[in-house]
Amino acid sequence: MIVATRPHALTTAPTHYCPGCTHGIIHRLVAEAIDALGIEGRTIGIAPVGCSVLAYNYFNLDMTVAAHGRAPAVATGLKRANPESIVFAYQGDGDLASIGMAEAVHAAARNENITVIFVNNAIYGMTGGQMAPTSLPGQVTQTSPAGRDELLCGFPVKVCEMLAQLDGPEYIARVAANSVKNVLSAKKAIEKAFRNQVEGRGFSLVEVLSSCPTNWGMTPGDALGWMDSTMIPYYPLGVYKDRSAKEAD
Amino acid sequence: MAKWTILAEGCKGCGLCVEACPKKILCLDSGTINHKGHTPARMMDESRCTGCGFCATMCPDCVITISR
Numbered sequence: 338m339i340v341a342t343r344p345h346a347l348t349t350a351p352t353h354y355c356p357g358c359t360h361g362i363i364h365r366l367v368a369e370a371i372d373a374l375g376i377e378g379r380t381i382g383i384a385p386v387g388c389s390v391l392a393y394n395y396f397n398l399d400m401t402v403a404a405h406g407r408a409p410a411v412a413t414g415l416k417r418a419n420p421e422s423i424v425f426a427y428q429g430d431g432d433l434a435s436i437g438m439a440e441a442v443h444a445a446a447r448n449e450n451i452t453v454i455f456v457n458n459a460i461y462g463m464t465g466g467q468m469a470p471t472s473l474p475g476q477v478t479q480t481s482p483a484g485r486d487e488l489l490c491g492f493p494v495k496v497c498e499m500l501a502q503l504d505g506p507e508y509i510a511r512v513a514a515n516s517v518k519n520v521l522s523a524k525k526a527i528e529k530a531f532r533n534q535v536e537g538r539g540f541s542l543v544e545v546l547s548s549c550p551t552n553w554g555m556t557p558g559d560a561l562g563w564m565d566s567t568m569i570p571y572y573p574l575g576v577y578k579d580r581s582a583k584e585a586d
Numbered sequence: 587m588a589k590w591t592i593l594a595e596g597c598k599g600c601g602l603c604v605e606a607c608p609k610k611i612l613c614l615d616s617g618t619i620n621h622k623g624h625t626p627a628r629m630m631d632e633s634r635c636t637g638c639g640f641c642a643t644m645c646p647d648c649v650i651t652i653s654r
Binding site (some may be wrong): 338339341342343345351352354355356357358359360361362365385423474516517520521550557558561 | 598599600646648650654
């Protein structure tokens, strides 16, 4: 019996991600959810601008790329034109939480029947480690060498808390990819986000806290530890909105 | 008994599997360098592997296959 192997919805192409980057884990979780639901033939993915811009090389799916931050808008069009397709947007925090904030908020408010995987690593990875809207107070980045100063740069954006205030979305959850336990919970959340779409329930967003060892200046192992000690206390894990659970009560 | 295999050419030597292994039977093989210049993970004692899958769960590159 095979306990663990590469899911079918992932190609065999080696990823370009840095060693220890948890993008690879999150790609696998998405592919495993697609395999589990048997929707590989009708799933369309949308890659963002950011480190995961080349995600189309790694999924055995129909893929496209949206302009920076516009993945939920492209997903809206794809889903409305092809209601039978399962459409997901895979976005980073620089993509979704800054330039693409309007698209994400309005797609959630309209309760578009799409799935958004939001990878939050608190930094702009691809461009070399600049401060992101999600960088933590005091976090050292290329553009905040003395640490993020909230008085100067404002406070980090907590996307899940914000979107959960809207009446629109079906499912909003935050998970992390920093330990076996958290990765297994992330797997369940991602699968639920896809199942919601298959069942026609509406907008599902899973925020996955991720690491960026290269730009955080840490070893891969230390980066996961930093997530535990610093990032998760600021971005608490959990389900922020789940309309199906409310209905069941 | 579990059978543990790795696609060493795809391993980036990040060591997340080594940290995740509850039996501490994985290591980075400093004597091997793959084509990308990384030192891939290696199983030191397969007879003690329970096939829990923790290493594969944390592997960002999907290069570990486990069967039992």
